[in-house]
Amino acid sequence: MNPLIEQFKKYGYLNEVIAAEVEKRTRYFFKKKGEHFLREGQHASSYFVLSTGLIRAYFLKNGREMNSWFGEENQIFGSILPVYTEKPSFENIQFLEDSEIYAISVDDLNELYRIYPELNLIGRKIAEEVCIILEERIMSLHTESAAERYQSLIRLQPNLINRINLGHIASYLGITQETLSRIRR
Amino acid sequence: MNPLIEQFKKYGYLNEVIAAEVEKRTRYFFKKKGEHFLREGQHASSYFVLSTGLIRAYFLKNGREMNSWFGEENQIFGSILPVYTEKPSFENIQFLEDSEIYAISVDDLNELYRIYPELNLIGRKIAEEVCIILEERIMSLHTESAAERYQSLIRLQPNLINRINLGHIASYLGITQETLSRIRR
DNA sequence: ATACGATTTTGATATAAGTCAAAAAAAGCC
DNA sequence: GGCTTTTTTTGACTTATATCAAAATCGTAT
Numbered sequence: 001m002n003p004l005i006e007q008f009k010k011y012g013y014l015n016e017v018i019a020a021e022v023e024k025r026t027r028y029f030f031k032k033k034g035e036h037f038l039r040e041g042q043h044a045s046s047y048f049v050l051s052t053g054l055i056r057a058y059f060l061k062n063g064r065e066m067n068s069w070f071g072e073e074n075q076i077f078g079s080i081l082p083v084y085t086e087k088p089s090f091e092n093i094q095f096l097e098d099s100e101i102y103a104i105s106v107d108d109l110n111e112l113y114r115i116y117p118e119l120n121l122i123g124r125k126i127a128e129e130v131c132i133i134l135e136e137r138i139m140s141l142h143t144e145s146a147a148e149r150y151q152s153l154i155r156l157q158p159n160l161i162n163r164i165n166l167g168h169i170a171s172y173l174g175i176t177q178e179t180l181s182r183i184r185r
Numbered sequence: 186m187n188p189l190i191e192q193f194k195k196y197g198y199l200n201e202v203i204a205a206e207v208e209k210r211t212r213y214f215f216k217k218k219g220e221h222f223l224r225e226g227q228h229a230s231s232y233f234v235l236s237t238g239l240i241r242a243y244f245l246k247n248g249r250e251m252n253s254w255f256g257e258e259n260q261i262f263g264s265i266l267p268v269y270t271e272k273p274s275f276e277n278i279q280f281l282e283d284s285e286i287y288a289i290s291v292d293d294l295n296e297l298y299r300i301y302p303e304l305n306l307i308g309r310k311i312a313e314e315v316c317i318i319l320e321e322r323i324m325s326l327h328t329e330s331a332a333e334r335y336q337s338l339i340r341l342q343p344n345l346i347n348r349i350n351l352g353h354i355a356s357y358l359g360i361t362q363e364t365l366s367r368i369r370r
Numbered sequence: 371a372t373a374c375g376a377t378t379t380t381g382a383t384a385t386a387a388g389t390c391a392a393a394a395a396a397a398g399c400c
Numbered sequence: 401g402g403c404t405t406t407t408t409t410t411g412a413c414t415t416a417t418a419t420c421a422a423a424a425t426c427g428t429a430t
Contacts, residue, residue, distance in 0.1 A: 117306060350376090
């Protein structure tokens with residue numbers, strides 16, 4: 001069973017017919033560290049899962065890269081704007097380690113939502129969970145100091161600290177690398 | 186047709202049977218300015234729509250109130266945590282003007298999702314739209330200065346500026362009232 | 371119109387975090 | 401192992417925003 005289907009099953013019952021249809025539309029990729037999966041401006045996008053690897057989403061602000069999120073193994077994710085709307089992505093998705101990805105395109109998924117309406121339960125649950133995660137990030141940015149945001153990241157994604165360099169983490173937290181270095185000390 | 190059903194219909198097709206079931210479970214409230222609709226710690230919650238009025242969601246941080254969002258007429262909203270999970274709300278919802286509300290409880294809604302699985306399409310679309318709005322707020326908090334966040338608020342919810350006092354807006358932006366006063370000048 | 375409470379503005383000073391430059395440390399590479 | 405490149409830390413100084421206190425303005429009821 002592919003890891004994408006495994007993730008779907010966490011959110012609700014997926015019968016064998018639909019699972020087979022998802023299987024048929026799942027694409028596997030192997031990507032080297034540094035390669036991109038999605039570029040700013042693209043419309044085509046997917047939900048995807050890493051069976052191994054690490055990923056970051058970033059965008060450009062005044063010519064500088066800023067990280068918007070990181071993804072580890074066995075989580076389902078996608079770029080919100082192109083997955084949930086017709087609008088192009090404003091973010092880029094890049095691999096920080098060699099990675100294996102299982103992905104289903106938005107077009108294929110929308111077709112399945114249409115043919116098998118009961119799949120919308122899983123789609124709803126996923127979007128609802130994304131809301132929870134986004135709200136937690138909003139709270140962190142809204143109410144916490146730089147040092148507190150760093151603590152929150154450690155609490156929510158403890159592995160990241162050892163896999164990602166300081167500059168990437170600082171830009172995710174919305175502070176400079178120098179400030180983060182001072183916080184850590 | 187009640188305003189809650191009108192909102193649902195924006196997100197997808199709602200047949201007459203389901204519309205009637207929603208109608209049956211919709212509750213109408215009239216609330217005076219200053220009254221609360223939801224208190225921190227409550228589990229019971231709802232999706233709701235104001236036909237007239239204005240609402241704020243706030244929480245306590247170090248004994249101070251901070252506003253997390255504002256709601257105007259003819260938008261659907263709810264408190265994310267109690268609506269999308271079993272967890273109690275960390276926020277309070279209070280009316281800033283006399284308001285008329287049409288609400289459906291999470292329990293009733295979940296029952297309808299179960300009986301009429303096709304309703305999950307609308308539920309998915311709503312949650313997906315919430316994600317878009319939350320992501321926009323994250324971008325604002327993550328990348329913008331206080332003055333830029335104020336501009337973003339004016340762009341996204343231009344009416345609020347005239348209906349809500351400075352202190353409330355400042356706390357929503359994550360700055361002090363004094364700073365906002367200086368930005369405005 | 372007047373007086374009261376609520377809201378907004380102003381001023382002086384303090385603090386958190388940013389910037390720029392350079393040094394130190396760590397990771398890759400032949 | 402020594403050399404290069406990348407990453408992290410340190411230092412000096414600047415800027416954005418917070419804090420505390422007080423004054424000014426606005427809104428509303430009498």
